[in-house]
Amino acid sequence: MSASSSLDEAATHLVPRATRGDASALDALLRSCRPLVYRWALVQTGEAADAEDVTQEVLIKLHRSLHRYAGRSRFTTWLYRVTRNEALGLARRLTGRLRLARAVTLEAAGSSATADDPLERVHAARVAALADTLLTRLPRRQREVFHLADLEGCSVAEIAERLGMSPITARVHLLRARRTLRSQILDRWPELASEEG
Amino acid sequence: MDCERARSLLLEADIPALPGEPDSELARHLRTCAACRHAAEGIRKAELDLAAWLSRAAPRTDESLAIAGAAAAARRRAAGRRVGAVGGLAAAVLGGLLLLSRRPEPPGAAVTAPDARIAASFSVTAPPGREMIVLHTANPKIVIVWYLPSRRSS
Numbered sequence: 001m002s003a004s005s006s007l008d009e010a011a012t013h014l015v016p017r018a019t020r021g022d023a024s025a026l027d028a029l030l031r032s033c034r035p036l037v038y039r040w041a042l043v044q045t046g047e048a049a050d051a052e053d054v055t056q057e058v059l060i061k062l063h064r065s066l067h068r069y070a071g072r073s074r075f076t077t078w079l080y081r082v083t084r085n086e087a088l089g090l091a092r093r094l095t096g097r098l099r100l101a102r103a104v105t106l107e108a109a110g111s112s113a114t115a116d117d118p119l120e121r122v123h124a125a126r127v128a129a130l131a132d133t134l135l136t137r138l139p140r141r142q143r144e145v146f147h148l149a150d151l152e153g154c155s156v157a158e159i160a161e162r163l164g165m166s167p168i169t170a171r172v173h174l175l176r177a178r179r180t181l182r183s184q185i186l187d188r189w190p191e192l193a194s195e196e197g
Numbered sequence: 198m199d200c201e202r203a204r205s206l207l208l209e210a211d212i213p214a215l216p217g218e219p220d221s222e223l224a225r226h227l228r229t230c231a232a233c234r235h236a237a238e239g240i241r242k243a244e245l246d247l248a249a250w251l252s253r254a255a256p257r258t259d260e261s262l263a264i265a266g267a268a269a270a271a272r273r274r275a276a277g278r279r280v281g282a283v284g285g286l287a288a289a290v291l292g293g294l295l296l297l298s299r300r301p302e303p304p305g306a307a308v309t310a311p312d313a314r315i316a317a318s319f320s321v322t323a324p325p326g327r328e329m330i331v332l333h334t335a336n337p338k339i340v341i342v343w344y345l346p347s348r349r350s351s
Binding site: 003027030031034035038039042043048051052055056059060062063064123126127130131134147150151175178179181182183185186189192 | 204207208209210236239240242243244246247248250251252254255256257258260263264266267268270271274275
């Protein structure tokens, strides 16, 4: 079960209780939402610090505006839009600020590698480079669609609904994103394509 | 299908779905070409690594602190909104009182003999958390009181 599906399932119990004023339900809902909101925000902003800010704003919004979720769409669809609007708002406010996405991304991706393990270091460097391409080289729409489709397992129809675009447009963004990332994979790490397993 | 065409298709294909499409041109080629099959597996592995990295990405702030902070911020903003509403209401009431306090005057009197008593005796204090601008207009009988959110409290 994907993280979105798990959250939708939890939300069916927690949202009605939270909107009736049950503080423990609201607390549990926020704890369930936070990791997923952070990952969405990271993909949308491309920077860890901005993703933290967006995540916190979304939690505040959930506190204040959960009653606005009418239940007509899936909870994660609504939450994704709230997150996306916050990320876009932050991007507008930060226009022109120096971005340090690459450094942050490399740090985050490389943190699991140990200095003693050269293979792990090579692997971590590869993941860091891929993450860098995903977060900083792909246009925002492409990275959103690629993340939802190929990393979270959402259907194209669901992505189109979340992002407010036609399924055909979503598919075009997905194919372009795949082409960019996979070209990089095959060009930079030909050994991946020639090794067994 | 030759390998060049297969590599081109691989760049856009839904690779995990290929085993479910055994009759597709690409799936047939991958069954017979080890090099392209390894390329597909390499791409899939790299994407799974990327997904694993992203699934581990988490905010650095402590979860309990973040949630408590969100609750506190939500309460502060709700309180600020209430103060704003009260301030706006107070401004409206004050404006109404100013208008009501004007005595009816014969037509033309305001033009020929401006009455400066209202502006001179006017006194108002900004409510907590608000700042105030008092604008005296060319007409001494009209004073605009403007409440703004305090820059210090935002």
